[in-house]
Amino acid sequence: MQRRSLIGGVVASAIVLRAAPSWPQGDPLPSWNEGPAKQSIVDFVTRTTTVGGRDWVPVPERIATFDNDGTLWTEQPMYVQTVFALDRVKALAARHPEWRTTEPFRSILADDRDQLALLSEKGFLEAVVATHAGITTEEFRKTVLDWLATARHPRFKRPYTDLIYQPMLELLAYLRANQFKTFIVSGGGIEFMRPWTERTYGIPPEQVVGSSGVTKYVMTAPDKPMLMKEAKVDFIDDGPGKPVGINQFIGRRPYLAFGNSDGDQQMLEWTAAGEGLRFMGLVHHTDAVREYAYDRNSPIGHLDKAWDEAVRRKWTVVSMKDDWKVIYPFELR
Amino acid sequence: MQRRSLIGGVVASAIVLRAAPSWPQGDPLPSWNEGPAKQSIVDFVTRTTTVGGRDWVPVPERIATFDNDGTLWTEQPMYVQTVFALDRVKALAARHPEWRTTEPFRSILADDRDQLALLSEKGFLEAVVATHAGITTEEFRKTVLDWLATARHPRFKRPYTDLIYQPMLELLAYLRANQFKTFIVSGGGIEFMRPWTERTYGIPPEQVVGSSGVTKYVMTAPDKPMLMKEAKVDFIDDGPGKPVGINQFIGRRPYLAFGNSDGDQQMLEWTAAGEGLRFMGLVHHTDAVREYAYDRNSPIGHLDKAWDEAVRRKWTVVSMKDDWKVIYPFELR
Structure with a gap:
């Protein structure tokens, strides 16, 4: 009830990804409750984009990386x-x-x-x-x-690509409106994500980093080459593999990184170790009613060491229950 | 002499990469002689960017890939x-x-x-x-x-980054002005290229694909992670590795690809195998006076099978001697 009244005045846009810049009252993050998490994001974007400010970041270096499972879309009850x-x-x-x-x-x-x-x-x-x-x-x-x-999600009975987080879509759009280049850096398979990330998140295939198998170039007929997928793991983009993947695929250190589990810890550490102002964020799954609640004991999206490090180093921990007015875009319709 | 008079009327710009759009008479490729090579490029760009035309390519799919050694800069007498x-x-x-x-x-x-x-x-x-x-x-x-x-080139006594091809800089700028995203796809080391490609070619690190060694994430001190380079080859981005690298790093098939040697043959084949209008180009080193002349018998930049295939399939073969008025940007100063 409270949630509904809070978003009652918001005009839902069919094109969610492009809604932010023209949102009422100029709030780029309308699905975020006011509070330290939202404030830390707005502060970071404002400071890194203020020309002449000491934290200003040149446009080509504005790189933002996002985990996918549990950070941009629901990962429960199974990846x-x-x-x-x-x-x-x-x-x-x-x-x-x-x-x-x-x-x-x-x-x-x-x-x-x-x-x-x-x-x-x-x-x-x-x-x-x-x-x-x-x-x-x-x-x-x-x-x-x-x-x-x-395919349909067993609980929500909806396509999996409906189960993306509206507040994170707004964050992606807000960053892009401020000339950040948004990347996915996920333990998931790169070829599993690329077919749909552009339509779903506005993130093009060339900005998706993920785990991969070996592919082989074969000529199947005259002038008809194909890339065959082999049954061999090439790269695991998880844990310490995330900074490796960021270095390999992007070649620049992110200024902002968002994850939700221990598999993202090293990506956040790598981001934090850069010079100047950086933003490290964790999505904490605290809402069993609207989504799922899990952290230290969950086999999927296990959040334990990264959480402790985030608390110790004062990184932003987002509580889905407290910080997000809306979880999924379909709630706005 | 002829060359000098041809470029005599051109005002050299200090910022070469941004010169094309404002070039006199609106010629985006002023260092290219009129002829089939230049015409094929202009035709391709015009047809793929004409809205409503049958060869129009949506902006996000406008991917162009360039080999580096021998295609964008001089590779003789040694890489x-x-x-x-x-x-x-x-x-x-x-x-x-x-x-x-x-x-x-x-x-x-x-x-x-x-x-x-x-x-x-x-x-x-x-x-x-x-x-x-x-x-x-x-x-x-x-x-x-x-x-x-x-470091200085033994023959030209100049920094290696001076020995880049002015006509290719114009082509990169022309493509970008037409909303193509330009990538390097090189057998060279990815970490050897990325520190300077943005300044030299306007190609940012995240658009550089190359060979790589294994790196390892290590914590060298509390909260001080580093990526250590190990003495182990990870990926060779050459020959059949180029389509593999394009798929792995970019995840889209190029609409235009340019190379100069047999190491680029599979990249061109992969490009040609896409649907719709595609452009495949080879730089042929024919100018021993201004640069170097080599092809079938050269250990560096060996051009043999790719050349035969280009002739058979009517791909564009650029003769440096005949098609380029200028080789290096410093000739314009």
Whole structure:
């Protein structure tokens, strides 16, 4: 009720990503409650973009990086890419009779959650990679888009791309309006994200950094080259891999970084270690009613060491329950 | 003489990269002679940017990729990065007494070119990587910039960053003025190029794709993380690695690609295999007087199969001697 009355005066825009600059009263972050978190963001953007100020950052250096799962969209009760991979195993099972007796495929096909819980992360990752391999990058892209068009979140009964955070969309738009270049830096698969991040977040493929498998250039017919996805992990863009990925793909240190879990700790540390004013933020999942509440004991989005470090170093910790008026864009409609 | 009179009327701009849009008579490529090469470029840009035309390309998809060595700057008589690596061996020799008896270091320190010529490319590459390792990415960046500030090309007696091609600078500016995003996709080291490509070509670090070594995230002191460069090759962005690198770093297929050697063949093939109108170009080094003349038999910038393919498929082959009025920006001053 309180939430509804707070946003009652806001005219919802169909084009959410472009709404911020023309928002009523010039508030670029209308879905954020007034408070220290919102204030720290506005202060940072104002100080880094004030010409002549001591914290001014030249436009080409205005780099902002965002984790995806749990930072820009909902990651519970399973990472979306995990759901995709499980569905791929089922879709491909007829072509792989050997999976009926091979783990983890057997357990996946049998929906044997007890057995799946015992699998090592590495074993599971290899299985995921196997279901993503043996096809061209273009076929994979189509598979992702086809899946997203029909898959629905088990609780919200909506497409996964509906379950993005309205306050973060506003933050992305606010940063871009202030000439920051916005990047995703995610442990998720780079080829799983790129087909839809531009439409969903306004982040183009060339600004998406993620985990990847090996691809191979093959000539399938005269003058018809393809890139084949192989069943081999190339790069894991998580934890200490995030600064490595940022250095490899972007080649500049971010001025702002946002995450939500221990997998983002090193990205925030790397950002903080730069000269001048930097912004480090964590989304804390505190809202079991509107989204999910989890932190130190969650297997997905585990937030423990990064939280302690954020508190110690006075980084911004955003409470979804307290700081966000709205969680999802569809609440505005 | 002819060349001088042709450019006599041109007012040289100190900011070469921004000169094109305001060039006299509105010619965006004033250093290019009229002819099929120039015409093919102008046709491509006009057709892909004409709204309502059948070849129109949406702005976000306007990706152009350029090889660096031999395409944007001079690669003879040695790749610039090779010269840098040899100088690094000499600079670091005092700290590595073992190099006096270990190949290829011994031959490098003794300037034993006969012996160096016998080394495998792999052995040499490993040595190069060794001289680039054991320091942080920031120290390496500084090393590159310090070296470029003092190193001089043996023939032209100028900084290597003076030996960039004026016609290609105009092409980069022309493409950007037409909302193409310009990328480097080079076999050269990504960390060797990024410190200077923005100033030299107007291409920011995040639009530079190249070969890379492994880096590791290490905490050198409390809250002081560094990325250490290790003596291990991570990715070779050459030949079939170029489409792989384009897919990995950019995630979109280029509409225009320019190279100069067989190492660029697969990048051009990958570009050509996209739907709609695409532009594939090769710089042919035909000017021994103003630059160098080499192709099928050159160990550096070997142009053989890619040339045959370009002729067969009617890609644009630029003759430096015939198509370029000016080679280097300093000729305009």
